[in-house]
Amino acid sequence: MEKFSPTRINLLLLNTQISVLKSGARLLRSKRDALMKDFFRYIEECLDLRSRLNSQMKDSTRKLQFARAFLGDTIFSTAHASKRDISLDIKIKNVWGINIPEIEKKAFVRSMDARDISPIGEGMLATDTAKNFEKAVDAIVSIALSEIRLKRIGEEIKADTRRINALEELVMPYIRDNIKAIERVLEEREREGIYRLKRYKHVRGTGYFFCKKVACPFRSRAGKP
Amino acid sequence: MDLGYLNSRIRAWRGSLLDKEDYDSLIGARDIHGMVNYLKDGAYARDMEISAARNTNETDVIEGAIKGNLTRTFKNLWEYAPDEAGVLLKVIFSVWEVYNLKAVLRAKSKGVSPAESMTVLMPSGDMDESALKELNQQKDIFELANLLSTWGSPYAKPVKEGIRQYTRERHLAGIELGLDRFIHDYCLSVAMAAGGINGEIIKRFVRERIDSINISTLIKLSGDGILPANISDYFLEGGEVLDKDRFLMLAISKDTRVLLEGLANAVKDSRWKDAIISLESENIFFLEEQIEELTRQNLCRLAIIEPLSIALAICFIYTKIREIKNLRVIVRAKIFNMPVIEMKRFLILG
Numbered sequence: 001m002e003k004f005s006p007t008r009i010n011l012l013l014l015n016t017q018i019s020v021l022k023s024g025a026r027l028l029r030s031k032r033d034a035l036m037k038d039f040f041r042y043i044e045e046c047l048d049l050r051s052r053l054n055s056q057m058k059d060s061t062r063k064l065q066f067a068r069a070f071l072g073d074t075i076f077s078t079a080h081a082s083k084r085d086i087s088l089d090i091k092i093k094n095v096w097g098i099n100i101p102e103i104e105k106k107a108f109v110r111s112m113d114a115r116d117i118s119p120i121g122e123g124m125l126a127t128d129t130a131k132n133f134e135k136a137v138d139a140i141v142s143i144a145l146s147e148i149r150l151k152r153i154g155e156e157i158k159a160d161t162r163r164i165n166a167l168e169e170l171v172m173p174y175i176r177d178n179i180k181a182i183e184r185v186l187e188e189r190e191r192e193g194i195y196r197l198k199r200y201k202h203v204r205g206t207g208y209f210f211c212k213k214v215a216c217p218f219r220s221r222a223g224k225p
Numbered sequence: 226m227d228l229g230y231l232n233s234r235i236r237a238w239r240g241s242l243l244d245k246e247d248y249d250s251l252i253g254a255r256d257i258h259g260m261v262n263y264l265k266d267g268a269y270a271r272d273m274e275i276s277a278a279r280n281t282n283e284t285d286v287i288e289g290a291i292k293g294n295l296t297r298t299f300k301n302l303w304e305y306a307p308d309e310a311g312v313l314l315k316v317i318f319s320v321w322e323v324y325n326l327k328a329v330l331r332a333k334s335k336g337v338s339p340a341e342s343m344t345v346l347m348p349s350g351d352m353d354e355s356a357l358k359e360l361n362q363q364k365d366i367f368e369l370a371n372l373l374s375t376w377g378s379p380y381a382k383p384v385k386e387g388i389r390q391y392t393r394e395r396h397l398a399g400i401e402l403g404l405d406r407f408i409h410d411y412c413l414s415v416a417m418a419a420g421g422i423n424g425e426i427i428k429r430f431v432r433e434r435i436d437s438i439n440i441s442t443l444i445k446l447s448g449d450g451i452l453p454a455n456i457s458d459y460f461l462e463g464g465e466v467l468d469k470d471r472f473l474m475l476a477i478s479k480d481t482r483v484l485l486e487g488l489a490n491a492v493k494d495s496r497w498k499d500a501i502i503s504l505e506s507e508n509i510f511f512l513e514e515q516i517e518e519l520t521r522q523n524l525c526r527l528a529i530i531e532p533l534s535i536a537l538a539i540c541f542i543y544t545k546i547r548e549i550k551n552l553r554v555i556v557r558a559k560i561f562n563m564p565v566i567e568m569k570r571f572l573i574l575g
Contacts, residue, residue, distance in 0.1 A: 063510075065561060066571070069553040070514060073292065073345040077328035080342065081397065083335045112449050112459075117331075118401030119445050119459055120438055121323060125510040127445050 006185035032160040053139040060132035067125040078126040109134040241268035316412040318350030383407035435464035
């Protein structure tokens, strides 16, 4: 770390730095608290979505197995007919400086008209299974959005905690140590100055000066050797 | 129409259908391996061997054998039927013929490879394996329609009519709806033309099938948010239980429970009514199976009353299909460790 020369200007500089760091740490802590609040809110939402997805997948798989049992290979033909590309509109939203992707909500569950098959010859299980899996896709997209948001917020909380710790445990103590060291040196210097002044005053009062061998301006003034 | 030879063959084939003891052994099998071993010894032995040569996974072996057995049964029936009975049998096989056509059309429309789409086809009636291969190799839907015309197939007309709409909107639903409507009109006209007791039996069978499809369509449409203007497109004429007005009235009910109550009031047959009333909301799909079973039972009763009629053939086909479905349910139950009590709820053992 940087070494500071023990000057008054550095002391002032370090004092300013420490007050800036203190307010920075305070800001980071309040940001982390706000993120934590959001994090716990999203955790609930995420858990809710996850359990919804689990039950949806369980239901869909159960239906699919029944469809394979009662409809045989015809379910594959329904799957061929239901093939489609799904496009997602993803926008980036900035929350507390974090870039969170926002997926535009779309209805993935199609009506019978939109499925492009004739419902007349299709087994009830086939359309039911298709609908169930479309609901599962819906849940997957929702949970993807929610989990990405949760992950980003979690990462940000971790980064903020790291920053706060670095500030409070490393940078600020170091600067405080430096301030103390500079203060100590300055106090020492001040004491030396005072001592020097006192000595001078004493020497001046007694007329004796320790510099005997050199020409001393005080000597002539005092009028004594 | 002399169906004596065909019926005696069918009576012989009926002997190889699975009985209660077979089902008990299969249900009691510890796992899929146990099922494979049991099926290797019975009526499915030949199909199991063929399937085992093609597949390594035991589930696939059973699935392949089941499909192979059904295909062979259909083929035998078609081959042993005299020419005049072929027209009547076509009414029964028409469901699979239309299914095959739709599967090929879907594959062509969605760019599924011929090899992949071939695996989902079910050779039956006029559409045997070579015919399906030929259909499947066509480049697009237009060529497929031309091929059907060349063959003089009755399905060429509805496919060609639907193609105009397909060219405009690129939606297959129009062609599929056309085929579905055509096939039931065609079956009814065949039944009318046949006359006699066989004509009556076929007519009754087709009418029940139409009613069953209309009921199933209503359940599929309930709560689907479909436009009222489009609902009438999905109604099949010719049934006895539901007329068009009643169908439209029931189709707008948003709640499935309300719909089922309405259906229970509309249905006259007490057994159909019981099936509808006793439905569990999570297993509504089972109604289709129950109605199919009731139709099968009706036909099997008719086969006893009229032993020389076509009823025996239809009864046999539907009993075979039920057997196949039961086997598939047992296989799925074994894979997913479904409790026996739960499994038995979905088995229909006539």
